[in-house]
Amino acid sequence: MADPAQTINSLVVPLNGQNLLLPQSAMAEVVARQPLRPFEGPVKWLRGFVEWRGQQVPVVSLEILCGRSGGELTANSRFVVLYAVEGIPGLQFYALEVSGIPHPVKLQAGDLIEGGLKDQDCEVVARNVLADGEPCVIPDLQRLEYLIRAQMERL
Numbered sequence: 421m422a423d424p425a426q427t428i429n430s431l432v433v434p435l436n437g438q439n440l441l442l443p444q445s446a447m448a449e450v451v452a453r454q455p456l457r458p459f460e461g462p463v464k465w466l467r468g469f470v471e472w473r474g475q476q477v478p479v480v481s482l483e484i485l486c487g488r489s490g491g492e493l494t495a496n497s498r499f500v501v502l503y504a505v506e507g508i509p510g511l512q513f514y515a516l517e518v519s520g521i522p523h524p525v526k527l528q529a530g531d532l533i534e535g536g537l538k539d540q541d542c543e544v545v546a547r548n549v550l551a552d553g554e555p556c557v558i559p560d561l562q563r564l565e566y567l568i569r570a571q572m573e574r575l
Contacts, residue, residue, distance in 0.1 A: 428527045432554055433500055434520030436483050441549065441556035442522075448501040448513060450522060459571070466571050470515055472501055478568055479515045482559065485567075486542035496520045506565045514568055525552050543567075 429444040449472075456468030456479055465485035469476040479499060483489060499515040500522060525531075531552045544567070546560040 426528055430525050430527050430551065431522040432525055432551060432556060433516070433518050433522040434496075436488070436519050438483075439551075439554055439556040440482065440516070440518075441551045441558050442500075442502070444524060446502050446505070446561065447522070448503050450518075451499045451501060451515075453497045453499065461571050461574055463571055466568065467517060470499055472499075472513065472515070475513065477501060477513045477515050478511075478572065479517060480564065480568065481517045482544065483517075485544060485564075502561070504565050506562055508565055508569045510572065511565060511569055514565070525554075527551060 431442045431444050431447060433440040433442055451470070451472060454470060456470055457476065458468045459466045459478070465481050467479045467481050467484075470479050471477075496519065498518050498521065500518050501513050501515045504511045504513055533550050534548065544560050544564045545557045547558045549556055549558060
């Protein structure tokens with residue numbers, strides 16, 4: 421039997437043509453797609469702001485940030501609201517546009533291996549892995565939060 425102390429509770433989050441792997445503790449909530457208040461800035465990857473629990477939360481498209489086209493809206497399109505961990509003033513939460521419903525995976529050390537396709541030029545991809553056999557990218561959430569902050573300072 422696997423040692424529970426060595427298990428990482430994670431989420432495989434479907435994007436457009438790719439999966440994202442996140443620790444389950446990073447996610448605050450999955451919410452239904454809703455209209456955005458547009459972001460008036462020079463970058464297209466910061467899609468706008470969504471109302472969530474009485475707050476305006478910035479919404480990011482990782483596909484656009486990584487130079488791919490944004491996901492098509494489907495019945496499964498959602499926002500995944502994440503906790504901001506860097507302690508940046510004014511950024512407690514942010515959301516990612518996702519193309520499906522995240523599913524949980526429990527990973528042991530041997531379940532996570534290097535592999536899969538990598539966004540070579542994407543500054544927010546930390547690693548490409550096979551998580552329990554599924555190709556996924558692990559995002560650099562610290563870098564992503566600093567990019568969000570830099571754009572929000574321009575408002």
